[in-house]
Ligand SMILES: NC(=O)C1=CN([C@@H]2O[C@H](COP(=O)(O)OP(=O)(O)OC[C@H]3O[C@@H](n4cnc5c(N)ncnc54)[C@H](O)[C@@H]3O)[C@@H](O)[C@H]2O)C=CC1
């Protein structure tokens with residue numbers, strides 16, 4: 042997206058890709074971005090380095106690049122890996138910012154947050170915000186919020202995709218063609234999200250506006266309550282938060 046939006050040129054980017062990851066290799070190459078299979082050249086040739094490997098891989102990657110990390114800015118998107126872990130694994134002269142983006146950034150509708158590490162400067166925060174705001178919203182938060190942010194907006198698109206699939210399944214079950222069902226379900230989620238974000242109204246108040254006395258929505262909502270819908274969704278956020286804390290090695 043940064044290339045498409047003109048925030049970077051292919052010849053200013055370099056990506057390290059695992060040799061088994063042919064898909065990433067192809068997509069970087071199709072964009073004209075140099076790819077390598079080692080992390081050292083990426084750090085050597087860059088001022089800003091995205092750390093976007095799985096949390097379990099972060100420790101080995103950080104120890105590999107530690108000797109080269111002085112004076113560079115690292116933006117880590119890895120869930121559950123704390124600033125103190127990252128900072129203590131890199132040079133004391135490395136600057137670190139933790140970011141939690143989400144998948145809709147690929148269609149410029151993402152929402153991201155970031156937390157500045159102890160050495161990160163105002164200019165580092167500005168560059169982070171500029172990059173992330175180009176693909177959606179971006180706001181600073183306290184690090185104590187990051188696990189729950191990961192559980193809400195980081196993982197959240199997956200919950201919404203399941204919801205869209207389930208809505209469409211219900212409509213297909215009742216006779217609707219599947220392509221129409223996906224179009225209507227996805228636009229319904231978009232529209233409802235738009236209203237909650239922009240109207241300033243409480244979601245419960247908006248829900249009441251859709252719910253006519255003795256109508257179909259009331260019948261549906263009763264079924265959702267009987268099926269434990271609210272508890273299922275809020276429990277999903279709780280479980281994801283706990284998994285982040287487990288990865289961080291934190292109990293609270
Ligand atoms: N998928 C998502 O929606 C989000 C993911 N994240 C975070 O992004 C990180 C990556 O997650 P995904 O993109 O889902 O995983 P992924 O498996 O799609 O990507 C991991 C990447 O790491 C590369 N890689 C593997 N071993 C490597 C090594 N030793 N050195 C350098 N590169 C290596 C692979 O080639 C691959 O491109 C995770 O830490 C996750 O917490 C954060 C927010 C949202």
Ligand SMILES: O=C(O)[C@@H]1CCC=N1
Nearest residue numbers: 120191192195196197
């Ligand atoms: O599932 C994961 O580990 C990552 C964190 C946020 C979204 N995906």
